[in-house]
Amino acid sequence: MLDLLDDTTADDNRVKAVRVADLEREEATLRSVARFIRAMWVAVAMLLLFNSGALVTVVNGFGVGPVQDAAVALTATWNEQMEKNGLATPVATIRAFVERLRGAGWSELREGTVELRGAYGEAKG
Amino acid sequence: MGQNWALAGMLFPTLEFGIFFLIVFTVGWGLRTAPTSRKYFLVAASYVFYGWWDWRFTGLLFATTVINYLGGLALGKAERVGLRKFIVGVTVAVDLGVLAFFKYYGFFLTSLDELLTTLGLHRDLPFMEIILPIGISFFTFQGISYVVDVYRGHIAAEKSLLDVMLFKSFFPQLVAGPIVRAADFIPQLHAPARLTREHIAVGTVLILTGLAKKMVIANYLATELVDPVFFDPTAVGALDLLTGAYGYAVQIYCDFSGYSDIAIGVAALLGYRFRENFDQPYRASSLQDFWRRWHISLSSWLRDYLYIPLGGSRGGGAKTYRNLFLTMFLGGVWHGAAWTFVIWGAFHGAMLGVERFIRAKLDELAPPQADEETPFLSRLGNFAQHAVGVVWTFHVVCFAWIFFRADSFGSAQDYLKGLADWTGSHDHVTPFLMGLVALGMLFQFTPRNMGRELALAIRVLPSPLLGLLLGAGILAIWAAAPEGVAPFIYFQF
Numbered sequence A: 001m002l003d004l005l006d007d008t009t010a011d012d013n014r015v016k017a018v019r020v021a022d023l024e025r026e027e028a029t030l031r032s033v034a035r036f037i038r039a040m041w042v043a044v045a046m047l048l049l050f051n052s053g054a055l056v057t058v059v060n061g062f063g064v065g066p067v068q069d070a071a072v073a074l075t076a077t078w079n080e081q082m083e084k085n086g087l088a089t090p091v092a093t094i095r096a097f098v099e100r101l102r103g104a105g106w107s108e109l110r111e112g113t114v115e116l117r118g119a120y121g122e123a124k125g
Numbered sequence B: 001m002g003q004n005w006a007l008a009g010m011l012f013p014t015l016e017f018g019i020f021f022l023i024v025f026t027v028g029w030g031l032r033t034a035p036t037s038r039k040y041f042l043v044a045a046s047y048v049f050y051g052w053w054d055w056r057f058t059g060l061l062f063a064t065t066v067i068n069y070l071g072g073l074a075l076g077k078a079e080r081v082g083l084r085k086f087i088v089g090v091t092v093a094v095d096l097g098v099l100a101f102f103k104y105y106g107f108f109l110t111s112l113d114e115l116l117t118t119l120g121l122h123r124d125l126p127f128m129e130i131i132l133p134i135g136i137s138f139f140t141f142q143g144i145s146y147v148v149d150v151y152r153g154h155i156a157a158e159k160s161l162l163d164v165m166l167f168k169s170f171f172p173q174l175v176a177g178p179i180v181r182a183a184d185f186i187p188q189l190h191a192p193a194r195l196t197r198e199h200i201a202v203g204t205v206l207i208l209t210g211l212a213k214k215m216v217i218a219n220y221l222a223t224e225l226v227d228p229v230f231f232d233p234t235a236v237g238a239l240d241l242l243t244g245a246y247g248y249a250v251q252i253y254c255d256f257s258g259y260s261d262i263a264i265g266v267a268a269l270l271g272y273r274f275r276e277n278f279d280q281p282y283r284a285s286s287l288q289d290f291w292r293r294w295h296i297s298l299s300s301w302l303r304d305y306l307y308i309p310l311g312g313s314r315g316g317g318a319k320t321y322r323n324l325f326l327t328m329f330l331g332g333v334w335h336g337a338a339w340t341f342v343i344w345g346a347f348h349g350a351m352l353g354v355e356r357f358i359r360a361k362l363d364e365l366a367p368p369q370a371d372e373e374t375p376f377l378s379r380l381g382n383f384a385q386h387a388v389g390v391v392w393t394f395h396v397v398c399f400a401w402i403f404f405r406a407d408s409f410g411s412a413q414d415y416l417k418g419l420a421d422w423t424g425s426h427d428h429v430t431p432f433l434m435g436l437v438a439l440g441m442l443f444q445f446t447p448r449n450m451g452r453e454l455a456l457a458i459r460v461l462p463s464p465l466l467g468l469l470l471g472a473g474i475l476a477i478w479a480a481a482p483e484g485v486a487p488f489i490y491f492q493f
Helices: A004-048 A054-062 A066-084 A089-103 A106-124 B015-030 B036-053 B059-079 B082-119 B136-152 B162-169 B183-191 B197-230 B237-270 B288-291 B296-310 B316-333 B341-365 B377-407 B409-418 B429-447 B452-457 B463-480
Strands: none
Touching: A004 A054, A004 A066, A004 B197, A004 B296, A004 B463, A054 A066, A054 B015, A054 B036, A089 B059, A089 B429, A106 B197, B036 B059, B036 B162, B059 B136, B059 B162, B059 B429, B059 B463, B082 B136, B136 B162, B136 B183, B136 B296, B162 B183, B183 B316, B183 B429, B197 B237, B197 B429, B197 B452, B197 B463, B237 B377, B237 B409, B237 B429, B288 B296, B296 B316, B316 B429, B341 B377, B341 B409, B377 B409
16 A cells, blocks of 8 residues: 555656656747747848848839838838948948959969968068 | 749748748747647648749649548558558559649650651640649658558558648648658657757758858859850850869759758747758768768658668669669659659669679678778778769769759750860859859868757857847848849759
8 A cells, every 4th residue: 555655656756747847848948939039030120220222122022002102112211221321331241242252263363362371471470 | 844833932031931930930839838729820821831832732732631641541440451552552643643744744745746756656645734833742752651651550640630731731841842751740740849949059050051052152153153054065165064063063952952951940940850851962982872961851762662662672683773773763753854854863773783783792802891900001091992982973973963954865965075075165164153162062071060069059149149140140141142032943843
């Protein structure tokens, strides 16, 4: 009888442990979901601020209508403001850098390598 | 290739998909305490995702799902071996019949028409304009694997139609894989959905690397090197053609593995685990090794549901070679209704046979020794052999890619002829494009656990920093990528 009681207590403990683990998992999931939702909104805000040009392109692809026209006007104004405040600069800088790489020939690459070697030599003293 | 593709849908690297995912993530996790509602929601979202291409094909997806579900249920109840064989045979035949109609009808009639005309027996054949439903090859194979696994007793027949619908239509893998196995996915639907810091870290790393591979490397290589070179191989020099073949090898890897990375990452963020689909395939030292690393979900599918049922390597030499050849040949046909894919598959099948034969002969001449017993010089020899194997395998694969990418068999022939003529110009061999090819190859030789290490580093970031990383990563990729969004190569299969 005592053995049976012990077994029952052990079972209760096991059930309790499983419940606690489930609760912990549930809490961890809740925290993780909230964490990633916050992260996504930060990412969305960054894209709205620094990539407003892409928003204009997307909105221009919508059909014609009063709501669409309002959206086009709103994104265009937003984009102008971002450009005026210099927030479009990072994207433009990356684009310009990639364009330079795309346009570079083998002679520019050689010159660039020579320049780099020179700079490295100077830095080394 | 004589097919019409429905390709104006929701691509991963677009604003539409970004908004779609934001909604699915938020609502999907909001429903976590009501698992059935969550599944209904995910199925609805997956059908919306699929219908974005062409809503008419959602009916086809649903109909084939119901057939697989009923086939599974019938198998679950049937006990007689003969009846079970009949049920699995009928279900697989319906699946393959649907696939054959949409994918091969036009090809079959065109080839028959050409043959009859050649023989002077021209007839008016019932040609039809058939639009290929996107992802049909992938969801058909998933459906077949479900029914065959139930037949083999690897999994129990699923009683919930909802679970089978979600298994077959789950949007991250629906249109271009990875081909998920029911035994891997359906048990995940029976457990409560969980999201951990690990899921988030792995998902973020995979989505960012997948986007970078696809949008920057694959898209630039496609538009500036591969497409122009393959468009008219007679108009460019041998060096351009050689670089074009290397470029395509890197492009298709970055395109398809990029897609798989994003799919696996998106699934992870929704709390589901998919298996790896690529494992640095161009570091393979043999073709057999290559097929263990390339499109793993397809090659393991072909192994389990075609090669082994054909007899695998159990029937001795000749039968093994036949089975290898047939498996790869049909793998080629699976990719598309064109002779170029048939040749690609047949070439891989033949080369796998040759490789197996040579290895068997070499092993007879010099039996392999355990590493600890081999002297230094012998180990050096093994390393050199491995390095030669990597280079050789890569070039065999590149050779086969020429057929895979060429618009026609004639175009592939022109390409190969052009490789022998080194007098032409080489306008497409620029430092930028060569750099991209080198970068793509670099992915093959980085430490295998690099992704895991990155994920471990991200795991501890607080949400604002994680958001900054995600936003900055997407922004940098967007800024560096060429204008426009090209569809993924594997959407056409």
